[in-house]
Amino acid sequence: MLRLIGDWVKGAVLEVQEYVRLCAAAFRGVFTPPRYRHDIVEQFEAIGLGSLTVVLLTGFFTGAVLALQSGMTLDQFGARPFVGRLVSASMIKELGPVLTGLMLAGRVGSGIAAELGSMMVTDQINALRALGTDPVRKLVVPRVLAGFIMAPVLTIIADAVGILGGWLIAVFQLRVASSVYWTSIIEALYIQDVWMGLIKPFFLGFSIVTIGCHVGLRTSGGTQGVGRSTTNAVVAASVAVIAVDFFVTRLLITLMY
Amino acid sequence: MVLRTRRSPELEELLGPGSPIVIFDKVSLAFDDKVILREVSFTLITGHTKIFLGASGAGKSTILKLILGLLKPDDGVIWVNGERVDTMTERELMKVRTDLGMVFQEGALFDSLTVAENVGYKLYEESDMPLEDVRHRVEEVLGFVGLAEHIDKMPSELSGGQRRRVAIARAMAFKPRILLYDEPTTGLDPITSDTIDDEIIKLRDLENVSSIVVTHQLRDAFRVATHEATRTDGQIHIIPADAVKSEEAEFIMLKDGRIHFEGHAAELRATKDPYLRTFLS
Numbered sequence: 001m002l003r004l005i006g007d008w009v010k011g012a013v014l015e016v017q018e019y020v021r022l023c024a025a026a027f028r029g030v031f032t033p034p035r036y037r038h039d040i041v042e043q044f045e046a047i048g049l050g051s052l053t054v055v056l057l058t059g060f061f062t063g064a065v066l067a068l069q070s071g072m073t074l075d076q077f078g079a080r081p082f083v084g085r086l087v088s089a090s091m092i093k094e095l096g097p098v099l100t101g102l103m104l105a106g107r108v109g110s111g112i113a114a115e116l117g118s119m120m121v122t123d124q125i126n127a128l129r130a131l132g133t134d135p136v137r138k139l140v141v142p143r144v145l146a147g148f149i150m151a152p153v154l155t156i157i158a159d160a161v162g163i164l165g166g167w168l169i170a171v172f173q174l175r176v177a178s179s180v181y182w183t184s185i186i187e188a189l190y191i192q193d194v195w196m197g198l199i200k201p202f203f204l205g206f207s208i209v210t211i212g213c214h215v216g217l218r219t220s221g222g223t224q225g226v227g228r229s230t231t232n233a234v235v236a237a238s239v240a241v242i243a244v245d246f247f248v249t250r251l252l253i254t255l256m257y
Numbered sequence: 258m259v260l261r262t263r264r265s266p267e268l269e270e271l272l273g274p275g276s277p278i279v280i281f282d283k284v285s286l287a288f289d290d291k292v293i294l295r296e297v298s299f300t301l302i303t304g305h306t307k308i309f310l311g312a313s314g315a316g317k318s319t320i321l322k323l324i325l326g327l328l329k330p331d332d333g334v335i336w337v338n339g340e341r342v343d344t345m346t347e348r349e350l351m352k353v354r355t356d357l358g359m360v361f362q363e364g365a366l367f368d369s370l371t372v373a374e375n376v377g378y379k380l381y382e383e384s385d386m387p388l389e390d391v392r393h394r395v396e397e398v399l400g401f402v403g404l405a406e407h408i409d410k411m412p413s414e415l416s417g418g419q420r421r422r423v424a425i426a427r428a429m430a431f432k433p434r435i436l437l438y439d440e441p442t443t444g445l446d447p448i449t450s451d452t453i454d455d456e457i458i459k460l461r462d463l464e465n466v467s468s469i470v471v472t473h474q475l476r477d478a479f480r481v482a483t484h485e486a487t488r489t490d491g492q493i494h495i496i497p498a499d500a501v502k503s504e505e506a507e508f509i510m511l512k513d514g515r516i517h518f519e520g521h522a523a524e525l526r527a528t529k530d531p532y533l534r535t536f537l538s
Contacts, residue, residue: 036382123365130325130359131379131427132351138382 019214022140026210029134029141036138043142047108047209048150054103055154056161062095063087063162067169071176080174084181085188087166092189092197096159098245101204104151105237109212112143113233116216117226125217140213144206151205152198159197192256196249203248207240277336278303278435278467279324284333284343286319293319295514296333303434304505306461306468308478310536311511317471318362321437324469325359326350338434358428358436358466362443364420366412366427372399373408376426384431398426402456418449425456429464436460438470442477454480455495462486463493475537482506482522510536 029035070086116139119125128135163185170176215233219225279301286294293316301307309317322328323335326342335343338356345353366375377395380386386394399405402422412420421441428436438457442450454477460466462485472478483506485498508525510518510533518525518533528534 034383122363122368123361124367126322126325126327127359127361127365127367129327129347130354130357130361132354132383133379134347134351 015218018218019210022136022214022217023210025136026140026144026213029137030145034137036142039138039142040145043146044150046111047104047143047146048153051104051107051150051154052157054107055100055158058099058103059091059096059158059161060165062099062158063091063165064169066090066095066162067166067174071169071174081176081180082184083170083174083176084163084166084184087170088163088185089188089193091159091162091166093193094245094249096155096162097197097200097204098241100151100155100158100201101208101241101245102238104147104154104205104208105241106234108147109208109233109237110230112209112212113216113219114226114230116213117219117229120217120219121222121225135217140210140217143209143213147205147209148202149205151208152201155197155201192252195256196252199252200245200248203244204241207244208237211237211240274303276303277301278338279307279469280334280336281320281323282334282336284323284330284335286316286323286328286330292514294323294330297511297514297516298333299509299516299519301435301467301469302505303467304461304465306457306470306481306506308482308506308508309469309471309511310473310475310478310508311517312473312536315511316514317473317511318439321359321439321469321471324435324437325354325357355431356434358431358433360421360424360428360436360438360441362440364412364424366420366423368412370412371408372404372410372412372415372423375412375423376430378427379431394430395426398430399423401429401459402426403452416449418445418452421445421453422456425453425460429460429466432464433466435467435469438468438472440472440474441470442472442474447476450474450477451480453477454484455486457481458484458495459486459493463488478508479522482508 066087067083071080071083074080074082074086116125119139125135128138167178167181170181171178212233215229215236219229221228277300281297281299283296283298284294285292285296297316297320299307309320311317319328323330324337324342326345326347330343333343334341337353340353342350342353367378370378373392373395374381376398377391380391380394381388396405396408399408402425404419404422404426407415407419407423412423415423425441441457442453445453457468457470458481461468470478470481483498483503484495485502487494487496503523504521507519507521509516512532518528518530525533525537528537
């Protein structure tokens with residue numbers, strides 16, 4: 001029993017050590033040559049543009065359902081006109097970053113783990129090294145850059161369509177005047193909230209892609225191993241999104257409020 | 258178009274014909290409790306061939322990964338092309354790898370790239386060679402392995418044998434001095450295997466590439482060891498090698514991580530060792 005626990009702890013420490021090493025190597029790769037510009041552009045397109053549809057749909061329906069639910073609750077206090085305030089505060093501070101993060105964890109995290117995992121088990125990563133290419137610079141750095149930059153961009157889009165979804169429900173179902181909705185949105189927003197909503201996605205994007213890369217590059221055991229890695233990447237990245245969101249929120253509250 | 262990496266005149270003299278290009282000195286490696294290699298020592302002479310035989314899991318492919326620096330030994334010294342690689346960092350190894358080509362077991366072609374992009378990968382990505390010259394070199398090597406018409410196909414559109422030949426073309430595109438082949442004919446039919454063997458022979462004899470072949474296909478191993486390539490009137494012929502040429506190919510049989518046999522084709526054929534006889538039968 002003790003041996004099993006010992007092995008588990010050893011394995012966990014090794015995973016953390018390898019993850020930190022990968023992050024450090026990726027960090028070095030961002031600031032030092034060689035850089036693979038073509039791959040960077042490709043990843044911006046794959047992670048950014050590729051995730052646009054899912055982020056648009058998620059953001060829109062989240063904003064809409066938020067307006068529906070909060071409209072019912074606010075009705076009890078005769079406060080229906082404040083629905084915009086609730087939608088904007090929730091979307092920008094919390095739901096926009098977290099839901100975008102979760103969507104990226106499902107779509108991008110799994111995709112990266114599956115792609116790099118397949119390359120691992122078919123010796124393509126070793127082939128890259130044999131051909132004189134550092135896999136971290138070629139495969140990890142472009143994905144980290146794209147995830148780090150595109151997560152905030154996608155979050156802003158999710159926030160915007162979420163608020164738009166809330167507006168549609170507020171105006172056409174809750175019968176709140178359009179001007180009242182938009183005014184309450186602007187009134188509810190503080191600059192700290194905007195900063196919080198903008199800063200968090202950088203951390204979330206970084207966590208999602210580095211976890212996907214780490215899990216993918218440690219894949220072994222053939223096609224079964226690729227499947228296992230894909231699942232692990234989604235689970236780990238999703239949990240990381242929630243956990244990182246909590247810790248960064250805590251930190252930002254201490255620093256900004 | 259100069260591709261092969263330049264050496265200093267001293268190193269060129271030191272590593273010229275007849276001198277060692279790969280040296281293993283008492284190399285040992287274990288993964289946890291499982292010993293893979295125990296004090297393995299051998300020397301590959303420039304322009305010669307070493308053929309590693311052995312059962313699955315005997316440590317054959319591990320030797321190739323050690324030469325490339327993809328794995329580090331627990332003990333012992335490895336010299337490649339005049340450089341000690343067992344103590345090098347990944348960054349230092351990149352320089353050594355510019356003179357090493359590797360053909361992986363299943364080809365390990367990049368499935369998101371075309372045949373041309375695969376073959377010219379190193380030249381496109383890791384050199385400043387003009388794109389036109391790279392394309393010319395890609396066409397040249399694909400012509401050498403007889404796949405010129407497949408240049409714009411994706412790897413998934415190729416047969417198993419064609420994929421291995423593309424892998425050979427990729428490994429030779431930048432004119433390395435050493436080529437490593439990991440089970441290049443496993444899973445292929447005899448006719449396709451012959452074409453792969455012929456590529457190995459052609460590269461060794463016409464391009465003066467030192468080769469290490471890992472295989473458990475005896476038929477292919479003997480073909481590579483006992484044939485040579487000649488060029489007459491622009492035509493390439495694969496013919497039985499004379500006695501002197503045959504001496505340039507040496508077999509190494511691995512058993513339980515140790516060298517069980519080391520010798521030429523004739524010695525291997527004449528052996529009375531029960532393990533070798535089982536393997537040969």
